[in-house]
Amino acid sequence: MTQDKAENQNGELVVVKDLVKYFPVRGGVLRKIVNWVQAVDGISFSIRKGETLGLVGESGCGKSTTGRTILHLLDPTSGTVVFNDQNVFELQRQEMKVLRRDMQIIFQDPYASLNPRRPIGESIKAGLNIHQVGTPTERTEMVLDILHKVGLEDYHYHRYPHEFSGGQRQRIGIARAIALKPKFIVCDEPVSALDVSIQSQVLNLLQDLQDEFGLTYLFIAHNLSVVEHISDRVAVMYLGKIIELASRDDLYSNPLHPYTKALMSAIPIPKPSLRRTRTILKGEVPSPLDPPSGCRFHPRCPIATEQCSVEEPEFVEVMKDHYVACLGVGPQNVRI
């Protein structure tokens, strides 16, 4: 408890420690467990009150699993998540229900997460009903208020999900997430399915709501440019591990891990006058069923040494608030 208090003095709302999530792979007639997908394999980080922590990585790196496990939508294999002084995984059902008011999630595909047979106003109200906020009339008022906040109108209340465009549906997804006035929202690829002109509308909305309600975001995305735009700090994941974590400006001006460098180099920049030679990574992301030994990035790493295939690098703070897991990047060879 003393430690939690100390952490809270740092203004940390969510503290993730050694989080591990494996999914069993079953096979054979008896459906015995034959292997494990090591989706998230021992990650630690914290999210400060009111900040946006970006979590970026390629498909299958474990970023969505991380988000869902933090909210206890998935049971962890091991590790702890402390939210506002409470270990999320040790709570009783009733306590968890209370806590859920404070932590919400926005999904990539809002159409798949809305009930097609229910007017969206009712979908937004569902959370208010479950937690019995105010009287029924007050709840309807609250929903209308939230609709306005996300840029929708009164008459949308009685419409069904199929009547909305992708961008509007995402606004509904956001409305539902903020209905209970949460403290913390996991945004899981909230703009990936949207066209660019709509994407910027939704990103701006998320920022406005954060300013208005003092929200804390875990912003999960594969698009580094989007993550850079919205985040205060950024964590980069590769095959179930966080390999670099730093403030947004530090990470983008001084990326240290070779994977982060390659990832940034791979992004097409909309400036044709600045066509560059890029570092192109060889090969593809290995399977999380059987990740490489030592550093998981070593088979694709341009600076890997023999040591890298044997020794797993520790996740260390090499500069103030800049953490890296790479044997080639120690405090001794970082230029500041």
Next chain:
Amino acid sequence: MTEHSDQFLLKIRGLKTYFYTEDGVVKAVDGVDFNVNRGEILGLVGESGCGKSVTALSIMQLIRKPGKIVEGKISFGSVNLRELPLEDIQEIRGNRISMIFQQPQTSLNPVITVGDQLAEVFEIHADLNNEEMREKSVELLRTVGIADPEQKALAYPHEMSGGQAQRVMIAMGLAMRPELLIADEPTTALDVTIQAQILDLMRDLRNELGTAVILITHDLGVIAEMADWVAVMYAGQIVEQAGVVPLFDKPLHPYTRGLINSIPVLGETKHRLADIDGVVPNLVDLPKGCNFAPRCKARKKYGLSICEEINPDLKEIMPNHSVRCWLYQDAEDHKAPLKP
């Protein structure tokens, strides 16, 4: 009309492709003109539903009911593709023009090995024996950077990753060394590090084989890195067309400007992104004047009323730079407020 050179491989004029649905006539492509030079990469960019893919399918003569090409001319070399009998079209498809798609895995036949599918191209278009076809297939897989091509030729599509499957599609598309390759969102389903590999491969192959490419994408970053010439589409029409550098350095159409300003750019932090109000119009019920008018901030700023009345033409207002906008065009009773 923009004529950026005289050696057109493909010349499209007034293409209109409509879909006759229960809800009405969807004007997916509504008067598109552009040219593709030999060996050039034309970027066709726009948001979902703007008609980029339908334009591509129209070129390939792959529009099926309820869709129909209702007007226009698609000149490929000396022939108008619209007037050719099916047999001749099939001779051109896969041979002189080929196409690759966004979802490589769904475009490959799941029950035939990759090598056999590649060989099929030669079976249709070339006179080779089995041994030669097999050798050629393996050689192609090697060209597109598949490691261990002899083994991979025996693999089925499900045994390959998305990046590898897209390489196979590219190999298939390039098997007959076509003059034109149409790539419809070829890297959209891929991770960025794999996307970089595939784009690099496409650029190398263009340089080596001199294949012209129509690159369809919604990603302005990909366009900026790949294209020589860019056409921006909105609601079935091209709204701006120019060389890639002028288009990004000095975009003229308010929609192009909005698009470029609304994307976050790595290394450039701004507090707030510019956005474009509203949504893309319904293609069944397009606005009376300019399709972009209801969302256009510039129209409001300059108080133009003509925009809601008459749709402007795509007009070359600077050398090699065309734009469809009343901000730069005079008309009867209308003086253009801006000079490019």
